Amino acid sequence: MNVYDSARMADVLAPLGYRPVEAPEGADMVILNTCHIREKASEKVFSELGRLRLEKNRQAADEAGRRMIIAVAGCVAQAEGEEIMARAPFVDMVFGPQTYHQLPEMVARASRAAGERVLNTDFPVESKFDFLPGESADAGVSAFLSVQEGCDKFCTFCVVPYTRGAEFSRPAAQILAEARRMAASGTREITLLGQNVNAYHGDGPAGGTWGLGRLIREVAAIDGVERIRYTTSHPRDMEDDLIAAHGEVPQLMPFVHLPVQSGSDRILAAMNRKHTADDYRRLIDRMRAARPDLALSSDFIVGFPGERDADFAETLRLVTDIGYAQAYSFKYSARPGTPAAGLDDAQVPEPVKNERLAALQQLLNAQQVAFNQACVGRVLPVLLDRSGKRPGQLMGRSPFMQSVPVTAPQRLAGTVVDVLISAAHANSLAGEPVLADGVTVSGPAAPAPPVDFSNPPAWEATA
Numbered sequence: 001m002n003v004y005d006s007a008r009m010a011d012v013l014a015p016l017g018y019r020p021v022e023a024p025e026g027a028d029m030v031i032l033n034t035c036h037i038r039e040k041a042s043e044k045v046f047s048e049l050g051r052l053r054l055e056k057n058r059q060a061a062d063e064a065g066r067r068m069i070i071a072v073a074g075c076v077a078q079a080e081g082e083e084i085m086a087r088a089p090f091v092d093m094v095f096g097p098q099t100y101h102q103l104p105e106m107v108a109r110a111s112r113a114a115g116e117r118v119l120n121t122d123f124p125v126e127s128k129f130d131f132l133p134g135e136s137a138d139a140g141v142s143a144f145l146s147v148q149e150g151c152d153k154f155c156t157f158c159v160v161p162y163t164r165g166a167e168f169s170r171p172a173a174q175i176l177a178e179a180r181r182m183a184a185s186g187t188r189e190i191t192l193l194g195q196n197v198n199a200y201h202g203d204g205p206a207g208g209t210w211g212l213g214r215l216i217r218e219v220a221a222i223d224g225v226e227r228i229r230y231t232t233s234h235p236r237d238m239e240d241d242l243i244a245a246h247g248e249v250p251q252l253m254p255f256v257h258l259p260v261q262s263g264s265d266r267i268l269a270a271m272n273r274k275h276t277a278d279d280y281r282r283l284i285d286r287m288r289a290a291r292p293d294l295a296l297s298s299d300f301i302v303g304f305p306g307e308r309d310a311d312f313a314e315t316l317r318l319v320t321d322i323g324y325a326q327a328y329s330f331k332y333s334a335r336p337g338t339p340a341a342g343l344d345d346a347q348v349p350e351p352v353k354n355e356r357l358a359a360l361q362q363l364l365n366a367q368q369v370a371f372n373q374a375c376v377g378r379v380l381p382v383l384l385d386r387s388g389k390r391p392g393q394l395m396g397r398s399p400f401m402q403s404v405p406v407t408a409p410q411r412l413a414g415t416v417v418d419v420l421i422s423a424a425h426a427n428s429l430a431g432e433p434v435l436a437d438g439v440t441v442s443g444p445a446a447p448a449p450p451v452d453f454s455n456p457p458a459w460e461a462t463a
């Protein structure tokens, strides 16, 4: 979502004469768009600010005495705005994630010769989406589109409800208009974004409320949209219509990120996730019934306060039962102001967290390797969405989000080609475009044959 927000900030700033550059050296303004989700992410902000201060000091001031504007945006700005203003006097602007449509006014204040400092962590009553300009002409072959923001779920470990605010869904007409503009400018894959994207319940164009399933069907009807994804979803909001869409909408990719966090019912309850591990297993069964080749990804937290060895064993068991194509796992980090951070006696010692993280990642990596291996010998539709590292190479993505570098002429950039997969690596696949009667170009991706999870997968041996 920060990638999307950054692109929209660039759109807002373009009429003021700003354009994105590759490096801070010589820039007129640097905006750090920050994440507060884990301690590590927010620590990075202060070390990065230290580096930017050196660059600012190196720059000669212009005739009006101005130098590079340094801004901190996003959720660290929202949560720690005052602290940043106090600790880093060289920072000119600090603004939260719901205020960036007000950038022109903030920049005007900060660029006065007097150098006014701006702190803006309001939750404005108006929605920023009503005030953003049309996005730049080249959103990219694969692009994000925010449809929902904020969260009302209050998992006990999480800062999102405090930094991003309450759940909000954009009206469907606004989203469809943005999707049409993106498709017209060459975007072929749209990833619908939200902190809780499947809690989407936006106003329909003709009254009533649309869920995510309905929205996906309508985006799929837009000319030029060949692939649709959505992230991040919550197990409790996986409605029947969305599950059905997986079996019915060919553009909807068979890869879903559905975080479970833990396999222990005791810990899930303490996290306030409001579902059990078996609820999640049954949900995955229903999703796989709708789309047999569905691949899954998840987030896991190890060392949540009070997590015992037996709880962690339940997490490993759940991972073994589901079989993930890919996953993210994190050590629990106490976030200021969240209920779990106050559970002082129950905090899990760091060495235990480290051990559990290593064990979980070993299992998840083995599953990822097995999943990638199972792709070898298959023909997968690959969307060539960016240029490759080497000349004559294009980078693409499989339906399952694996990176696939392909030797192909530049004219195929932005199209879907069938690729015969010849080798699998930890994070990518290798292969050659299929040359039947020339290279297969474009068209909605056909469903790929299912990976057989019932055949004893390699990871069971390692579990």
Ligand code: SAH
Pocket (backbone or CB within 6 Å): 037, 038, 157, 158, 159, 160, 195, 196, 232, 233, 234, 259, 260, 261, 299, 300, 301, 330, 331, 332, 333, 334, 335
């Ligand atoms: N809305 C999504 C998650 C968004 S946060 C959901 O409900 O699943 C992204 C991920 O960061 C979470 O899934 C969780 O695994 C991780 N995370 C959030 N807070 C954390 C914390 N305090 N410590 C460690 N990991 C955390």
Ligand code: SF4
Pocket (backbone or CB within 6 Å): 151, 152, 153, 154, 155, 158, 159, 160, 161, 195, 196, 234
């Ligand atoms: Fe955070 Fe996701 Fe829970 Fe909301 S549902 S509180 S974003 S982890």
